[in-house]
Amino acid sequence: MSDMPKRITLQEWDLRYEQLSKTGAYQPDYGGPLSRHVEGGDQRLLKLRFDNSAAALRLWNFLLTEEDRLHEARTAGRKIVGTMKDLGTVPVMAYSFEDIVAFYPDGAWWIPCVMELGAGLLEIADSLGIDESFCPVRAMLGAFVTGAHFPIPDMLICSVGATCDDFSAIAQRLNGLGHPVFWWEIPHRRNPEPDEPAVNLPGGFSAPKCQVEFVKSQLERIKAALEELAGEKLDERKLSAGIQKANQVRRLLTELRKLAFTAERCPLPSLEMLIAEMLAIHFCSDRQETIVVLKELLNEVKNRVSAGNGVLDADAARIFWVNPVADLQVMNLLEDCGGRICGTEYLFTHALDEIPEDLPPLEALAQTALADPMAGSSIDRAQRICTDIELFGAEAVLISRIPGASHCALEGRIISEIVQETFDIPVLEIEVPPVTDSMRPTLNTRLQALVETVKSRCQTSLRKRRR
């Protein structure tokens, strides 16, 4: 089998795995053929296309063994903290403790996709009164009820305030089912008023200093609660070390994103990039291994870029993707239609931006929390998207609506308008449920239309330049 980068099926990965094994390629303890995860119910893998590198294999195996790691942590007596909604801030603090493992139960929103609805989590959510009018994150309720996916955390911490109503309502339902939740407030990030002391946040937003101080007070509450849980004090030195480790992950991702999104030929498929980005939010329950996985992936990408190799055609339409998809297969679909990802905003850009290391650590974390794109206005978010479109040279924007999500009802139009006012590039909205099989033709048509529009615009501008 050729070592040239390409997207392959699960069956092809099995053959490739044998080949890699024969050459004595290193496998971590969670390694193995990808197809073994199908036996555990991850049926969607059979329909996905994967990158064929050993680095991607490690990434996938790392992702798909997270539940095992959490159970091992429980067995080893480590405390498990379920952090909910803030996407990237509280885990930095949690992993600064010796014996705390933090993860996002929110991640259960991908279980209906990966198991092709086989786990029955959405039906359980239905039975609890949380029906399909809510975001697919409602699958989290089912995961708590069955206890079949992740161990029930020793503590649940959830941000509320400037968050989506779906999640807040679902977390409250969870609380009502006997899972106590530690609530903390993230205020709506607003623009500083004239003469009001302001702070420039990581990622480029700004906020009044009093809001940063408020969030810091909330993080102090969380810190105290975690200290009590862990029986360990978290001093500034430990928290600063935790921030430095998190920044190591963020720097790797920054480099990876820049290379993957700007290379002439796309060096890594969008699905692997999505998973790599997700590692930033809670390190897939193993911070050190996250760093190793990302380093390996980055090396692979560097090698491909320097060799001029890629997984897609050089003329692939350069698309900026907004919001994560509930069905992972849609990332494949864009590439099947002739597109590639050049820039993303998956609701957690604040988990990708470096945390300031020259500030008291809690203040730095407070700034990071407040830089959450969802905590501010859709206008702010659109402007950040515009900045990144320019940085990565995207030629179109795809806004992928999350079914039922409270923010998706109104934000798409604002983002679309601002992007078009700024760049005059096409913007398309699609809606992606957990399993898109029944609507694949529609999605296919819409994505093809976007890609064709981009390519025809490229040809037109090329002709204009030649004249």
Added chain:
Amino acid sequence: MKAVIYTCPYVPAEWIAAHGLRASRLLLDRVDSTSMFIRTEGVCPFVRSFISEAMNNKDAEGVIVTTVCDQMRRVFDILVRKCELPAFLMNVPNTWQNIESQKLYVDELKRLGRFLSRLGGKSPSNDMLINIMLEYDTARATVLTARECLPARKYAEAIAAFGRDGPDQTTNRVRDTELQISGVSLAIVGGPLMKQDLDLFDIIEQSGGRIVLDATETGERGLCSKFDRRRLHEEPLMELANSYFGGICDASRRPNSGLYRWLEAEFDSRNVQGIIFCRHLWCDMWHAELRRLKDWTDLPVLDIDTAGDNETDGYRSINRIRAFLEMLQ
């Protein structure tokens, strides 16, 4: 005098009035989804109507939106871009049990004060604020007392009129008392009602029921608690915050156990025999409470959901209410 318009119960009318402006808490008119410039899929009908009102209200000089609900928070973005009316987004924390959240609410009132000053208002003295709070408190007590002698619809309208116009005409509005009609005692529970939703009160009465507790956001539940007169004279702004932020129970609170404690007390004191649960389509906050409420209470609960612009909705609701009351009689 032009008005400062809003719908959220956590916006204190007294604070606006103390700045010399007219506070007008709106009971919204339903709008046809086709009349909106925005796509309507996923947008709560109440939010749609609010946008329409803010865009078209000729008597307003400012609009206040709060962060209590995510869709309303995002309405602010639309208003900033599409509406000429000056808009203010007030952070109302969902958490309430720690001092920082309470302080944030007070700080937001102060920031609202600066917005009101920019609209032409004047920062009030303590005496001015105290007088206005007393005036509102008295009028609110008058409205609340009228519950026992007004049909439920008129009572709901009196509360709405008090929110829209302030205390001036309160006594007149509740003076012409009428005999209370009999029937199965019901509570109506949920988020905000719109004008057309008040028809539900008539339908319920015609079907043999009577609303003895209006626990909607636009009803009694959305009124702040009575001011403590001593604290009011010592620190009026703090007492205002205490009565609004600390006195209004809502589904959006985290945790929202206070809402259930309040409901339990009110259900008991008013001998409630059944619950009409009223919610707008796409309102996640209240929708999520429906099953919880059913699990929590032994009382029968009827779910009435509205999409906002469909006549079929109305007929369906009538039939469901009739059937519900037939079972309870």
